[in-house]
Amino acid sequence: MKLVIAEPLSISEERLSSLARPLEEAGWIIESYADRPAGQQELGRRLASADAAVIANYPCTAEALAAATQLRYLCIAFTGVDHVDTAFCREHRVAVSNCAGYSTEAVAELVFGMALSLVRDLPHADPAVRSGKNNAGFLGGELAGKRFGIIGTGAIGCRTAELARAFGCDVWGWSRTPKDDRIRYTDLETLLRTSDIISIHLPLTDATRGLIGQKELALMKPTALLINTARGPIVDSAALADALKDGRLGGAGIDVYEQEPPLPADHPLLSAPHCLLTPHLGFFSAEAMERRAAIVFDNIQAWKDGRQKNVIC
Numbered sequence: 001m002k003l004v005i006a007e008p009l010s011i012s013e014e015r016l017s018s019l020a021r022p023l024e025e026a027g028w029i030i031e032s033y034a035d036r037p038a039g040q041q042e043l044g045r046r047l048a049s050a051d052a053a054v055i056a057n058y059p060c061t062a063e064a065l066a067a068a069t070q071l072r073y074l075c076i077a078f079t080g081v082d083h084v085d086t087a088f089c090r091e092h093r094v095a096v097s098n099c100a101g102y103s104t105e106a107v108a109e110l111v112f113g114m115a116l117s118l119v120r121d122l123p124h125a126d127p128a129v130r131s132g133k134n135n136a137g138f139l140g141g142e143l144a145g146k147r148f149g150i151i152g153t154g155a156i157g158c159r160t161a162e163l164a165r166a167f168g169c170d171v172w173g174w175s176r177t178p179k180d181d182r183i184r185y186t187d188l189e190t191l192l193r194t195s196d197i198i199s200i201h202l203p204l205t206d207a208t209r210g211l212i213g214q215k216e217l218a219l220m221k222p223t224a225l226l227i228n229t230a231r232g233p234i235v236d237s238a239a240l241a242d243a244l245k246d247g248r249l250g251g252a253g254i255d256v257y258e259q260e261p262p263l264p265a266d267h268p269l270l271s272a273p274h275c276l277l278t279p280h281l282g283f284f285s286a287e288a289m290e291r292r293a294a295i296v297f298d299n300i301q302a303w304k305d306g307r308q309k310n311v312i313c
Contacts, residue, residue, distance in 0.1 A: 149195030
């Protein structure tokens with residue numbers, strides 16, 4: 001059996017060797033790459049001789065999968081799977097697992113890094129000091145006492161709620177399947193109208209794509225902050241940029257976009273005020289990468305033993 005790790009897992013070579021050792025001792029050939037493929041043709045070449053493979057958040061289309069004629073198992077080292085042609089996998093009987101849960105803490109903590117940066121205007125405070133200015137114009141706010149609305153209360157949304165309560169926030173939520181009885185649930189319109197801070201934690205689906213557009217942004221308080229660390233284009237970037245430029249929204253922290261960064265120079269959010277942008281790093285902490293790698297090899301071992309985990313198909 002041959003396992004191909006088609007893009008880096010962002011752990012040390014020593015740790016990778018340790019995790020792969022049981023498979024190697026069982027006679028598996030392990031091939032790993034230290035860089036991301038340059039395109040679908042190259043990804044296809046990497047997967048061509050694989051019985052099992054690992055990718056992270058690099059797109060994996062039918063073009064690449066069609067070249068992987070021996071592939072029987074694909075482990076997606078990521079929570080979301082919308083970047084993989086899972087329909088092709090189902091049709092060709094390729095089992096697929098994901099790695100849900102590894103980034104819960106990292107993403108939830110980024111929410112509060114963004115929230116604190118926005119309410120205290122930290123991105124502009126540092127250069128102000130360096131250019132010889134004082135605290136004039138930097139009267140900020142506090143998280144304590146704010147109404148914190150969470151859209152999507154899966155594992156990350158619920159962890160975000162816990163941290164929000166620790167900051168003294170009044171936590172409300174909207175979700176198709178309420179899971180936390182410590183969160184007060186309401187409808188989406190009420191959540192948008194009444195929240196001071198809104199944090200989005202939804203998976204990207206046909207139903208959630210573009211969920212927050214011009215109409216929804218118009219419901220929000222002019223002082224409200226919108227934070228999006230969810231997977232994919234759930235927020236309409238152009239509508240959000242217009243709301244920020246017109247002063248109809250207090251600020252935004254955005255970690256995910258219609259495409260993976262780097263963003264094009266004309267992306268609307270690049271010129272929007274009161275907008276903190278990060279390059280899709282919510283999941284990307286050293287601790288999360290260690291957890292993710294452990295889940296990857298546990299998934300592979302489980303599939304090898306005929307008890308597939310974290311099943312997508």
